[in-house]
Amino acid sequence: MDSVTAFGPATVSNVACGFDVLGFALASPGDEVTARMTESGVTIDGIIGDGGRLPLDAPRNTAGVAAQALLNAAGERRGVALTIRKGLPLASGLGGSAASAAAAVVAVDALFNLRSTIETLVTCALEGERIGAGSAHADNIAPSICGGFVLVRRASPPDIVRLPVPAGLTAVVVHPDLEIETAMARTLLGDTVLLTDAIQQWANLGALVDGLHRGDFDLISRSLEDRIAEPKRAPLVPGLAIIKRAAVDAGALGCSLSGSGPSLFALCRDRADGERVARAMEAAVRAEIGGDVQTYVSSVAPHGARVVPTCAS
Ligand code: HSE
16 A cells, blocks of 8 residues: 545534643544655645645644654654645634644554554644644644544543544534634733633533533533633634624523634534524624625534545546
8 A cells, every 4th residue: 555545524623622632523624634655754745725824834733743653663664755634724712733743653553463452543643733723732633533523631641531522513614714823823822811700601511511411401501611822712703702692592402602703613413403503603704704605404423534536536
């Protein structure tokens, strides 16, 4: 086998009350990375779909760094050339750097038949995330690799807890015509939080985990509140409170920023609610922000990054 292609799904991280520790995978969209075997080192043959904005220099590219980390971890002296197809918009809050890193490690793992553990894949992809997002948080990487809804009890070494997904739970993600760099959005957060906010945040997180286990949609709804990051980032997304209100009024269990934004996600009881909430959020985004809106309605995808057929282009 000369080359292998893998798909890394988009992810919603934070999920309101789980800053840096909670995330889930969407069925689509996502990024694809093709790894082709070479004699040594990591190079990037090309990037499609980024408008020429991402670095072709492997040590500065999230997929390149992740691939090199896995080759190093495996003691593999041969190398890879990567081709990256960006299905995710840049700086969208959909976990684009994580999707590329996850796809890269899964492609390299399959190419060399390494059979790496999930922990090794997460650890190596996290090195890519560190370059791409400026911080080694695993709440996008872990769901992009594992699929499903996951809690990152610890990023390094990884301790990933898979959470159940209640039947019917549907995610809506709306991407407004804005870009927010995660590294910049993290500078807004400062180093400390109020104890009263921390208390409410960990109460919400514990309750959300319990709500997922018991399929208690009312408890999930009450728990989808971010007291730590969203209040500081709200000024980055015009009309955020109005868009959130529109989602809840249309029947969403809750709505918050996806990752560091600008995308917003909502969780819904079922697909029909999801479709209705999606239309309401789209209308609110058009009214408050304008420009193009991309909308995704998806179940929480049970599968993470995986090998797919290599397409011709
Ligand atoms: N937890 C991260 C943040 C996700 O909110 O900064 C963004 O990549």
